[in-house]
Amino acid sequence: MSFIFFFSFIIGTVLLVTRSKENKSIRWLALCNYCASIGALSDVLKDETIPAFKNNGIQETVIFFLHELSIYFQFLGQSIAPYAVLMYAITFAKVTHSKNKNRLAIVLFIPVILMIFRTKFYPELDLDFMFLLIWCTPYYFVATYLIFRSWFSEKNQTIKKSKFNALVIVIPSYLGVYIFNNIPAAFKIKNETFLMTLPVIFGVGYLLFVIYVFLSGVFGLKVKVEQQALDRSLQIMSSGTAVLNHTIKNEIHKIKFFFLIAQEAAEKKDLIEAKEAIESALPAIEHIDHMIERIKSKTEEIVLREDQHNLNDIILSSVQGFEGVIKAQKIQIEVSLLEDVEMECDDVLLGEVIKNLLNNAIEAINPGDQGLIKVKLYRIKTEIALEIEDSGIGISNGELTRIMEPFFSTKKNSKNHGLGLSFCYNVMKAHQGTVAITSDEGIGTSVVLHFPKKRIVTSA
Template sequence: MLFIFVFNLLFAIILFITQPKENEANRWMITFAMSGGIGALSEALLTDIIPGVQRFDIENASHILFLAHIYLQFLGEVISPYAILMYSIVYSQIVKGKRKKALAYVLSLPMVFMIFFTDFHPDIDINFRILLIWSAPYFLIASFIMFCTWRDEINVYQREQKFRVFIVLVPAWLGVFIFNYVLRAIDSQTELFRIVPMFFFGAYIFFIGYIFLNGAFGIKVKVEQQQILDKSIQIMNGGTAVLNHTIKNEISKIKFFFNIAQNSIEKRDLDEAEKAIDSVFSAIEGIDNMVDRIRAKTEEIVLKETNVEMINLITDCVRGVEKIFNARGIKIKTEFKVDTILYGDPILLKEVVNNILNNAMEAIVVTEGLIHIQMFKMKNGGISIEITDNGVGISKEELNRIMEPYFSTKKNIKNHGLGLSFCYKTVRAHDGELSVHSEVGKGTSMIIKLPKSRIISTKISS
């Protein structure tokens, strides 16, 4: 049992060192690893360490170690199911914010109640039948959540990652559940719980194999050539670069509306001038919001999530550019087949739509330009937002690199090639998928797919 403690401790240390502190899911995984480790340490104290100490006739040390065995076993048995369920909840993001915090407190109550169903002297005697009443739902619900999280993922790369996590964790903790909880509830004297290390050992084999070959739990040891997009995204200084790109887009709007305001004042049309100035303030506010939202000196875009009415968000984006587009002879048609409330960051999602609309405008060279925006429900319960233009289109060679940072199809030194890489990163942060379909001479479609896990409510739009 001692080697299980060492392996669990090593696993927890790896997660702690390699993962960012804000990764709450891995904090719960560390808790589970340590609870399994101290349970194994408790058994090792009883069978290996204490007998060794007794050979040296050190009574005080033996007594202290025996007390440690009692309390470590109790903590290991009651914390493991709790940590597993909390990990699955946080990892899947099915509960967020204050509800998640409240749920963490509520789910911890059975651990406290187990104190009254456990004899601690002269040796520990846990009532495994009572323990099974609440631990069984914890293990089984956690397993179901992990399965659904993998099954419902629409992003190919994240789906592969979630499958690896599922394969490493779920068989291991179900083995612990059966041999350490179910069988001991049936027969408290059974020794079959000693098979549990085999499940941990199997999990470690999968874990080590995955981190060397593909990566798991956000860890990757073997350096190999990956998808150009995901690799090159890392060189993007998310904060400064995206902010610069946002400012560039908004300054174009500010110049346009100031020209309208100037012409309106010359014509003494103060109402039109006031509307143009209001639009300028709106663009400045957009820049100000982005400054507040992007973390300086890091590559991370911080989501500030709330309920977002997607029709209103897209409509606001359209209204913000409508005059500029009309001046260029471009019409925008919207078609909302669903009315969706989504849990996400409204400012960043709006910036994604604005970037795509801006790219569409710059791609249209015909006199009768058209941009068609559709939003509909997908079969898997998520939503798809498709923005299609009748612009010049993108060649196959450029299409393969279109979302790389600093790559741009526009032959203009002021275009930094950051818009779509920002869109990609933001959609990925919302657990979604961004794809591009284009044909030279016919136009381009940008498709944003957001998963069911993000949907608060959906109804057919009238």
């Protein structure tokens, strides 16, 4: 029980500190862990600490205080856990808006309050386990349905994999408590063999839980703590000059391409074609100039200049900048947009993200392959998602785990500095959004930008 207490407390705290700002469902998951933690602590106090104190002649006042703590910890662990699980599932599945969620949180807390009046606290804790079973049963089963439905209906494979981890860990955890704790307590099952094997069942189950957490990683946590390592790397890398360097590299390629066309046109004395090529290069030059203005200091972090912008316009403008390159390489591009998507965003930085992704997609397609790039804007529940998919060479599984790291690049060219995707991650994080990447070697890569509801002003 001591192990369960400490591990649950540590997991809850790590989740709360590192992930709660970006993912509200994590707060409820942390509360679930704290419920398990204080429940285990109650047993430790009652079965280990208090008897040890009595044997060593510790003052009765201290023993009485610890006894009271064990009573209230046990009550809170038993009563709040079903509520925390259901609220986690509701937030995880995004089944309601924030205002309704707050009202729902209050309504669903009523059974917990009623438990206070149906519980005898003195001299020993006497919980009404039958009443607890009556209301925790629908709570647990509705939570199971919501978590399973959220995983089953998820289209993005990266997010679906993360949700599968939640499904594998969270559901068995609370259903185990329900089957081996709530039901026997409600029906007062006191079979000695069952009671003796119960700690073994919980111990083995919890050990498997720990092993799974450390080996596969769940809820954004891994042994390597990849997400936190990425954030630290990005803070180290957050030099404005690095971002500017990457921007210039991308734009110089386009400028060089158009000026080569202009040179060939001039040699053929085709002044109209030369003029068109030079005009096509001007937006790239202006973009570099605009980005230079944004870089104020050597270590400046990304700061958004937000205003209301049409996301379709940002996408189309970004695509238009690559029309010449796409046409020259005989790449087919398909663009599918929604109507009138107005967002609160930084159009310059967001445009740079889209250009980075388009540039990566073009470079992933071998010259002469006549590849395909799909740009799709669509809804996922309350969010808006922008997906850029290519039919290029793809990314290996080993490289895919490192693709967001600053300065890591899958491209062998030494001129590629590996800043593109980490920059995209940083910009999307500043917009409270996410970046999800899936790839198959030899088939292609898909990058999905997820924009939260609070960023969307209007959407037809």
